[in-house]
Amino acid sequence: MKTRQQTCASVLVAMDIVNEEAVGGSESVMSSGEDHASFRNFSPPPRKKRELANSTKNTKQKHLARGTQGKLAGVLGLPLEIYTEITCYLSPIDIISLSRSTKLFRALLLQRSAAHIWRTDLQNVPGLPPCPNDLCEPQYAALLFTKHCSSCGETTLRSMDPYLNCVPHTQPFPRLEHVTEIKPESLGRLIHQSSISIIKRGRNQANTCLHTEKEEMEGIWADICAGNAQLDKDTIRWIKETANACKERQKYARALVQHLESALDSQSKELDSLKVQQQQEIKRGLEENGWEECDWQSPWTEARGWTNLVKAPKLLTECVWQKLYPQLVPLLEKNRRVQNAKFKALQRSQRKRWLHNLLVNIKN
Incomplete structure (x- = not known):
């Protein structure tokens, strides 16, 4: 395989041979050393062109990245005291979204020193019970104001279950169990129970509990029965504390359900x-x-499309009206034609009745 220099040399030799064989020998295609130099300068290495193009592209990308980062320069340049004061006036759902936006805000808002920010935001919600002892403020806010399953993270239509401190899935079969399946039944006093999250609806709707708590408590009971764990004062105190915690959870859950x-x-x-x-x-x-008012009083067969456009729970701004009015015009025109046809038919029937009565009176 020839190198680049060998290829150039062979091309120059071939050009010299062609010049010598030319008619008269006076006209040559490339006959001098200057021509050889011009041939070498005519084809620069393509690698340099690619490097220049790539460097220009990288410079442009870096410039765009710096411009995107500059949108948050005003927020990131604020003193920490001012930033903390601003976040205290946010709603809980806003501060949750802010903590999930970037790594920087996540690090600032999810550290222990930022607990007062979450506590203040939760206190801004009127009537909201305080955060329970077994949850931190970010967990409490996420359970209340976001609808994501606590086990799989998918979006769900169900709200928080305060008796279990979780957001169950729409079909919570792999995570919940009936309380009647706890063996022995006395362990049910040490496990958090819920009457909101129901596995299967029917006449006999038993309370449910978390599968993990049931397995954990049954495992502790099995160790005690097998002699692996001693039933000493510490164990008895732990049982009493767990039972009291279940009672406190019931009180807190009832208050939260009411809220x-x-x-x-x-x-x-x-x-x-x-x-x-x-x-x-x-x-x-x-x-x-x-x-007119009769133009938008459509029959029930056509009222669905009208209702979907008109009965929306939002304020009617000028921009919304400009988009909504062109959608209402076809419905209004159609309803006006229907109403006019009904009015004409009614007038025709009235005239016929009047004319019939007139003819009867003339005959009599």
Whole structure:
């Protein structure tokens, strides 16, 4: 295999031979050393071109990366005291999202010195019971304000179960067990039980417990029965403390369930008021555009599409109205045609009845 220098030398020799065989010998393709030098300078190594292109691309990427990082420069440059004061006014769901946004915020908000930030944010929620002793503030906030399964992390429609301090999955079969399966039954006093998370709905809805707690307690009981663990004063004290912890969990769970129900009730009332307010604003906007009330009183067969557009729990801003009105116009025009047809049919029947009565009176 020839090298690059050998290839260039062979090409130059071939060009010299062609020049010597040319007619008259005066005209040559490349006949001098200067021509040889120009041939060498004509084809620069392609590797340098690729290096220049790559370096330009890398420089551009670095410049873009620095520009993206600069969006957080104002926040990251704040003093720690001001940053702490700002985070104390955030809602719990906002501070959870902030702690999961970057590694820096995660390190700042999930250290022990930031516990007062979480505590202050939780206190801003009216009527919320304080964080229990067996949970830290970030765990308590995540269980309350996010709907992710505590075992698999997937999104679920179910809310927190305060009796078990977890968010069960929509189908919690591999994680929950019936309390009736605990052997012996006296161990049920040492295991947290729930009447909210139900495995199978029916007439006999037994309380449930976590599978891990059931196995742990049954293992301790098996060690005591086998003689591997001594039933001394420490064990008896641990049993009493565990039973008291279960009682305290029941009290805390009842208070939290009451708070969640009241919060859900107030949220539903707020959504209903937003729906009513939006309908009034839409009605006002339609009247300003020349539509009448009979135009949007559609029959029940066509009311579904109208309801999906009109009864949304959000404020009607100018931007929302500009997007919503073109979607309402076809429904309004269709309903107006239907209403006009009904009105004409009613008038026709009234005229026929009036004419019939008139003819009867003339004959008589």
